[in-house]
Structure formats: structure tokens, C-alpha cells
Amino acid sequence: MNKLVSISDCSKEDILNIVNLAEQFEKHPNPHLLDGKLVATLFFEPSTRTRLSFETAVQRLGGRVIGFSDAATSSSSKGETLHDTIKMVSNYVDLIVMRHPVEGAARYASEITNVPVINAGDGSNQHPTQTMLDLYSIKKTQGTLENLTISMVGDLKYGRTVHSLLMAMRYFNPTYHFVAPQELRLPAQYPEYMRANNIKFDELEDMNPVLPVSDILYMTRVQQERFTDLVEYEKVKNTYTLRSSMLESTKDNLRILHPLPRINEIAADVDDNPKAYYFEQARNGVFARQAVICSILGMC
Ligand code: CP
Numbered sequence: 001m002n003k004l005v006s007i008s009d010c011s012k013e014d015i016l017n018i019v020n021l022a023e024q025f026e027k028h029p030n031p032h033l034l035d036g037k038l039v040a041t042l043f044f045e046p047s048t049r050t051r052l053s054f055e056t057a058v059q060r061l062g063g064r065v066i067g068f069s070d071a072a073t074s075s076s077s078k079g080e081t082l083h084d085t086i087k088m089v090s091n092y093v094d095l096i097v098m099r100h101p102v103e104g105a106a107r108y109a110s111e112i113t114n115v116p117v118i119n120a121g122d123g124s125n126q127h128p129t130q131t132m133l134d135l136y137s138i139k140k141t142q143g144t145l146e147n148l149t150i151s152m153v154g155d156l157k158y159g160r161t162v163h164s165l166l167m168a169m170r171y172f173n174p175t176y177h178f179v180a181p182q183e184l185r186l187p188a189q190y191p192e193y194m195r196a197n198n199i200k201f202d203e204l205e206d207m208n209p210v211l212p213v214s215d216i217l218y219m220t221r222v223q224q225e226r227f228t229d230l231v232e233y234e235k236v237k238n239t240y241t242l243r244s245s246m247l248e249s250t251k252d253n254l255r256i257l258h259p260l261p262r263i264n265e266i267a268a269d270v271d272d273n274p275k276a277y278y279f280e281q282a283r284n285g286v287f288a289r290q291a292v293i294c295s296i297l298g299m300c
Helices: 012-027 049-060 082-090 105-111 128-142 160-172 189-196 208-213 230-236 278-296
Strands: 038-043 064-068 095-100 117-122 149-153 175-179 200-204 216-219 255-257
Touching (some): 049 128, 049 278, 082 105, 117 278, 149 208, 160 189
């Protein structure tokens, strides 16, 4: 891999290589593979986990970070185009990590610079490094990526982590259950892709039927920031809340994932349930991002 803008560009081998490297970085977190390297983190949208885990990953590898966490402090607030920002930053660094509200922004950036670009989330489109840490979390908790039943719940329309994960898991013979209110169902291109490729899936509005059959329950937040009409957000914002009592008849190996942040879709009483895995999942982000960075820079 010489960039990571969409999980759809990754082969099965690319994905397994990252998952295996993440395991190595968890065992040996601080090899100085990036000595002398500079990485830019350009965050045009808010972030806690993605930016901080990328910056942790770079620093654990001995590299250094420049960038911004708020576009208002960059010259984009004066009207500088994304084109010119990318051209400028390319003069300074060995790798660009970028989050941007516009779908396709990371691919556009990758096409105007010779510096490798990692997509840290582009609008509602993709979040491929979240997927790498999700896959590492699934492999760690299930012992395999193959033949799993994965239920995704919540905002499947705007949820970029859902879009990336379902495309990555296509290599591993999944059975999917997609649970969302009508307003937040998957964009049509994903069911069309799954039908064309004989991937087993169904779409439901009720979360209860999927609970006893799932290996992975992937909860997501209804993302207020993606709605142009807040009345529509108010209608769907409280559709799902997972509570610990709902986990009683679930499989022993079930693990609950969430890309975070959460609002109210997972009640606090789930946090102490042994099937809750979302905080460990976020920790895995450092190892997965170390793997992606080193792979793209040809350091491992
Ligand atoms: N999962 C995720 O992308 O979290 P942040 O928005 O905090 O980076």
C-alpha cells in the first residue's frame, strides 16, 4: 500500500498484513522505525480518538507530528483551498493524515501530492483506519475474521465506519444484519454490491432479533452533524439504546463494538458487562495505526 484513502482499494492480503502487523505492534509498541520522519495530521473535522491515536502511534515509532485539530486555526479559514493546503503541507512532511467533511476529499488530496495520504474520515464515505482497528478487534476477540455474524445498528446511512467495515469484511464470508430506522438505512449502493456478490445480509428496524445470533454487535451513534434538518435528527436520535439486561440470551463470544463517541445508544450499565469491548477497541487503534503508517512508508 502507498496510501489508504478507501478500504475498497485494499486486497485481502493488504488487510491481513495490517491485522498481523497490529498484533506485532501490540507486543512491541515502541520500535523506532520513524526516526527522522514527520507526519502531518490535518483535521478539518473534530476528533478525539483518531487524531490522538495517530499522534500516539507516530510518537511511539519515534516520528514527529505537525498539524491542526481545528480548521479555524488554519488558513483554510481565510479561504485557502484544500488544493493549496495539501500542496503546502507536502513541502514539509513525509505523510499526511487528513479528516475532512467532504466525501472524496482524501482521494482528491492523494491525487495532487506525491506524499502518501491516509484518510482519517471523509464525510459519510469512509474511515479506513477505523476499519483496520475494528478488524484487529474482531480477530482478537473471535480468533478469526471468517464466517462471523455481524450486526450493525444505528446510523447506517451516514456512518462511514459502517461503510468501510462492511466492504472490508466482504473477503471473510460474513452474515450481516443491518438494523436501522427507515431514515438511516444503508445507501443503496451497499445492498446492491452485496446482492451482486452473494454476501448474506438482511435489513431490519428491530434490534432484538439479532441479539441472540450475533458474534459482533457494532453499535453506532446517530450523527447530528450530518443532518441538514434537525427535526429529522430529533425523530431518530433515540431509536436504539442497548442495555445490559438485553445481553442475557446472547452468545458467549458476542462482543460489542462501537467506533465512539457514543451518546445514548449504549447505556452506561453495559460498560461493566464482559461483552463490552469498545474501550479496548479504541486502544487497539494505536497498534492498527502504527501498522498502517509503517506499511505505507515501507518501514515494515
Ligand atoms: N472513531 C472515531 O473516529 O472517533 P473520533 O471522531 O473521536 O476520532
